[in-house]
Amino acid sequence: MQNIFYTVWVDCILELKKKNKNSWQWKSMLMMVLAMSFNFMFLLVILRKIFPVFNVYDIEIDLFRGAKLNSLVESLILYAL
Numbered sequence: 686m687q688n689i690f691y692t693v694w695v696d697c698i699l700e701l702k703k704k705n706k707n708s709w710q711w712k713s714m715l716m717m718v719l720a721m722s723f724n725f726m727f728l729l730v731i732l733r734k735i736f737p738v739f740n741v742y743d744i745e746i747d748l749f750r751g752a753k754l755n756s757l758v759e760s761l762i763l764y765a766l
Contacts, residue, residue: 722764
């Protein structure tokens with residue numbers, strides 16, 4: 686399993702190095718964080734359906750007027766960080 690993780694990282698880095706010589710570091714980190722956080726969100730949604738104890742993994746933020754912006758910040762904190 687660990688070998689697949691490193692293979693995906695190396696492939697991502699090598700492809701971005703071919704295309705972007707200067708900005709491959711932050712682009713590879715952004716792409717992998719997005720992919721892993723979507724994977725984590727998918728796993729949590731499935732686990733919430735099966736086991737109700739996972740419903741406590743939630744956060745309420747009311748910083749902005751719009752509900753969509755608040756939910757975006759919540760998602761970033763919960764899944765990307």
